[in-house]
Amino acid sequence: MDRLVTDIAVLVLAGFVGYTVISKVPNTLHTPLMSGTNAIHGIVVLGGLLLMSQSNGILEKVILVIAVAFGTINVIGGFLVTDRMLGMFKAKAPPKAEAEVPDADTKEDGS
Amino acid sequence: MLGTVFLQSANFIDAAYIVAFILLIYGMTGLTGPRTAVRGNKIAAVGMSIAVIATLLRNGEFHGSGTVWLILLGVAIGTAIGVPAARNVKMTAMPQMVAVFNGVGGGAVALIAWVEFRHHFGGDWPLRSEVFELFGAIVGSISFWGSNIAFGKLQEILPGRPIKLPGQSLINLVLLLVTVASAVAIAAGTHSQALFILGILVAAAILGNMVVLPIGGADMPVVISLLNAFTGLSAAATGVALGNSVMIVAGMIVGASGSILTNLMAKAMNRSVPAIVAGGFGGAVAAPVHGGTEGGTVRSTSAQDVAIQLSYARLVVIAPGYGMAVAQAQHAVRELERALEAKGVEVKYAIHPVAGRMPGHMNVLLAEADVPYDLLREMDDINPEFSRTDVTLVIGANDVTNPAAKNEPGSPIYGMPILEVDKSAAVVVLKRSMASGFAGIDNPLFYEPKTSLLFGDAKASVSEITAEVQAL
Numbered sequence: 247m248d249r250l251v252t253d254i255a256v257l258v259l260a261g262f263v264g265y266t267v268i269s270k271v272p273n274t275l276h277t278p279l280m281s282g283t284n285a286i287h288g289i290v291v292l293g294g295l296l297l298m299s300q301s302n303g304i305l306e307k308v309i310l311v312i313a314v315a316f317g318t319i320n321v322i323g324g325f326l327v328t329d330r331m332l333g334m335f336k337a338k339a340p341p342k343a344e345a346e347v348p349d350a351d352t353k354e355d356g357s
Numbered sequence: 358m359l360g361t362v363f364l365q366s367a368n369f370i371d372a373a374y375i376v377a378f379i380l381l382i383y384g385m386t387g388l389t390g391p392r393t394a395v396r397g398n399k400i401a402a403v404g405m406s407i408a409v410i411a412t413l414l415r416n417g418e419f420h421g422s423g424t425v426w427l428i429l430l431g432v433a434i435g436t437a438i439g440v441p442a443a444r445n446v447k448m449t450a451m452p453q454m455v456a457v458f459n460g461v462g463g464g465a466v467a468l469i470a471w472v473e474f475r476h477h478f479g480g481d482w483p484l485r486s487e488v489f490e491l492f493g494a495i496v497g498s499i500s501f502w503g504s505n506i507a508f509g510k511l512q513e514i515l516p517g518r519p520i521k522l523p524g525q526s527l528i529n530l531v532l533l534l535v536t537v538a539s540a541v542a543i544a545a546g547t548h549s550q551a552l553f554i555l556g557i558l559v560a561a562a563i564l565g566n567m568v569v570l571p572i573g574g575a576d577m578p579v580v581i582s583l584l585n586a587f588t589g590l591s592a593a594a595t596g597v598a599l600g601n602s603v604m605i606v607a608g609m610i611v612g613a614s615g616s617i618l619t620n621l622m623a624k625a626m627n628r629s630v631p632a633i634v635a636g637g638f639g640g641a642v643a644a645p646v647h648g649g650t651e652g653g654t655v656r657s658t659s660a661q662d663v664a665i666q667l668s669y670a671r672l673v674v675i676a677p678g679y680g681m682a683v684a685q686a687q688h689a690v691r692e693l694e695r696a697l698e699a700k701g702v703e704v705k706y707a708i709h710p711v712a713g714r715m716p717g718h719m720n721v722l723l724a725e726a727d728v729p730y731d732l733l734r735e736m737d738d739i740n741p742e743f744s745r746t747d748v749t750l751v752i753g754a755n756d757v758t759n760p761a762a763k764n765e766p767g768s769p770i771y772g773m774p775i776l777e778v779d780k781s782a783a784v785v786v787l788k789r790s791m792a793s794g795f796a797g798i799d800n801p802l803f804y805e806p807k808t809s810l811l812f813g814d815a816k817a818s819v820s821e822i823t824a825e826v827q828a829l
Contacts, residue, residue: 250485253597253605260593260606263382264613270389273710273735276618276717279388280585281455282398283614286381287462287585287592289405289607292412293469293599294431297476299424306475307423309468311431316465318435319442324458325402326443331451331721332398335391338729 278331285324291317371602373411378606380404385610391730408603448725449682452714456508456581463500463588466595467558470494473598474543474554484544490598491540494554495561496591502565503584510574511714517574525571526635532564568634575756576633578715579622583630586615618716625710625736627762627773658809660818663750663785664825667693668700670747674739676707676776677719680753680789684815687726690752693823694728700826706732707739707749707776709757736776746781751802753787753815759800784808787815 271279294314301307381404387397413428439458446454470493477487509515522528539553539560572580589611596604623630667673675694681687694704706728712719720733734742743749751758754776761768762775778784779802786803788810802808811818 249600250483250597253600253602256602256605257593257597257609260378260609261613263606264385264610265617267382267385267389268610268614268617270386272389273621273708273717274720274730274733275388275391275394276621277451277455277715277721278394278398278717279614280582280618280716281451281458282385282388282401283589283611284455284458284462284585286385286401286405286607287459287589287611288465289408289604290462290465290469290592290595292408292601292604293595294465295409295412295428296415296599296601297469297472298428300476301472306472307427309472311427311434313465313468313472314428314431315434315438316461316468318432319439320435320458320462320465321405321439322436323439323443323454325398325405326440327446327451327454327458328398329395329402330443331448331724332391332395334448334721334724334727335394335730336724336727337392338731 278328281324282328285321288317288320370411370415373407374603377404377408378603381607448721453508453511456504459585459588460501460504463497466493466497466591478550486598487544489594493591493594494557495536496587498558498561499565500584500587502562503569506566506569507580519573520570529567532560536560578711579633581715582615582618582622586612589615655803656809658811660821661825664822666748668826668829670702672703672746674705674707674746674749676751676754676778678712678754681815682722686816686819687722689816689819691726691728693819696823696826705734708733709736709776740777743777743780748783749778749781751786755800760802786810787818
């Protein structure tokens with residue numbers, strides 16, 4: 247099958263998956279959600295990595311080093327700051343039953 | 358040797374990409390609850406690492422030359438800037454931080470597109486890759502510059518008020534036309550591609566500046582969400598151009614998330630996204646709207662009276678706004694809540710979706726002060742409870758509690774969903790002075806007979822009330 251068709255299919259399906267998953271995130275977590283997804287679009291750093299080996303001339307190398315640095319700031323900074331923020335969210339000492347996340351009650355926090 | 362060959366095979370890398378995007382999606386599902394969120398974020402980070410490592414293994418392309426060192430240099434610079442920034446940023450400054458991280462992501466997309474075009478000048482690049490890469494270049498560049506302006510406004514380097522040129526909409530339209538026309542020229546195979554791609558990047562850069570400059574500080578939550586969606590979509594487009602599945606999936610997740618948040622924020626402010634992008638809160642608001650309430654009398658109160666009022670209540674709702682964060686009063690508020698709970702008073706927090714400078718900002722600020730998240734109530738949950746609330750304490754919030762949004766069709770915020778604090782038996786408003794809120798709109802709530810105002814710095818006032826409560 248044409249690579250483009252496959253890619254566009256992936257694009258559309260990923261859009262639906264993203265919409266479904268993100269719709270369930272409560273208002274309480276919207277700031278971490280935004281900084282978390284921010285980190286995820288740092289995935290563009292892959293583009294920088296892929297192009298680096300094909301780069302010609304000093305200009306392209308400089309542009310790509312900047313692009314990789316930008317992408318790295320985006321990824322590392324994004325995940326770290328999200329982790330810091332989420333670490334602050336605490337339940338009351340005896341956690342009440344949460345209506346929001348019924349399936350979360352059985353799981354333990356990973357941290 | 359066999360192992361090396363396998364690790365570098367296209368199949369292995371594709372498989373690793375699939376694992377990576379499964380982890381990214383699974384990690385995001387963790388964000389649906391505060392208890393699973395920390396782990397979810399870590400899982401997503403692992404997914405991202407797998408994607409990066411798989412890419413580096415690819416084809417052994419990185420043998421010889423300085424490639425490895427250049428990549429390491431870029432990563433080192435990025436780490437040196439990103440880690441301290443993420444570690445040290447204050448929670449009140451989170452919107453700026455997100456704007457910066459978003460901007461550099463958009464910038465990376467635009468720079469990568471630029472290099473892609475340099476590689477393919479005059480070559481036989483399939484039109485389809487070209488179209489997606491052009492989209493990435495334009496949107497990435499807009500996002501980079503737009504985010505920088507948003508950062509400047511939030512950090513108060515630039516004035517928060519709308520900055521508008523005469524004929525702004527026309528200029529934006531022309532810029533957009535120039536950008537799209539250059540893109541079409543490139544796609545059609547013009548001979549001066551180098552010039553046109555630079556033209557696109559520059560025109561899109563100016564457009565990014567021009568679009569965000571006229572937007573007022575109050576609309577920032579919408580703008581940040583929108584730019585976030587933009588960067589995500591541009592990353593996905595770059596993924597299509599490079600035929601890279603994990604970039605497509607990751608970019609689309611961000612695109613979806615940004616779009617959802619943009620709509621939510623716009624709805625919470627009763628504004629349409631196009632109207633916000635078209636410019637500012639409008640000149641209409643600069644001149645405060647004086648309703649029939651103007652000239653009404655306000656009742657001012659003392660910390661001692663408020664303490665008595667609160668201590669004998671059964672249910673107290675605290676409605677915090679950005680003013681509370683500016684006064685750094687969140688820890689004091691938490692102390693007050695504890696003191697009241699010790700007296701058997703039930704305390705809840707009412708959080709308006711646009712309280713703060715970005716979606717969900719107020720929740721983070723309160724979480725930092727150790728307020729348990731189960732006490733934080735979203736607007737739709739708390740509104741029915743105001744009728745049984747004895748005292749509502751409004752701290753540094755104004756427009757989101759303004760009943761004019763419901764009762765006065767002439768008000769600029771008419772139709773905006775609000776916290777219905779005027780339904781509670783009594784309201785205490787903590788205010789620095791009688792100045793109007795961020796949007797410059799008069800608030801009839803202050804003139805109601807059941808409302809009393811406690812003037813002064815929010816942090817000092819709250820601490821004073823707490824001391825009085827404890828002394829009772």
